[in-house]
Amino acid sequence: xxxxxxxxxxxxxxxxxxxxxxxxxxxxxxxxxxxxxxxxxxxxxxxxxxxxxxxxxxxxxxxxxxxxxxxxxxxxxxxxxxxxxxxxxxxxxxxxxxxxx
Numbered sequence: 554x555x556x557x558x559x560x561x562x563x564x565x566x567x568x569x570x571x572x573x574x575x576x577x578x579x580x581x582x583x584x585x586x587x588x589x590x591x592x593x594x595x596x597x598x599x600x601x602x603x604x605x606x607x608x609x610x611x612x613x614x615x616x617x618x619x620x621x622x623x624x625x626x627x628x629x630x631x632x633x634x635x636x637x638x639x640x641x642x643x644x645x646x647x648x649x650x651x652x653x654x
């Protein structure tokens with residue numbers, strides 16, 4: 554999903570939807586958008602090791618939307634780069650290289 558057309562006023566969900574798509578395309582993970590305290594986040598698990606999971610948020614930081622690790626608020630990457638963020642999530646969850654067959 555292209556994110557170039559999204560603006561600061563679009564909110565979190567369009568960026569999380571784009572990341573959801575990128576994570577699924579990456580493979581080895583399963584995910585879905587959930588609400589945590591009224592704020593949407595992307596819940597992601599390693600499909601081979603479901604005990605390895607995380608939640609990803611989006612925050613407007615320094616004038617741009619960024620993907621963040623929801624538990625800590627640490628920045629992962631720009632929200633207009635969902636494929637790169639999906640790779641970072643895969644590394645953090647210990648997912649193998651490439652898409653699963």
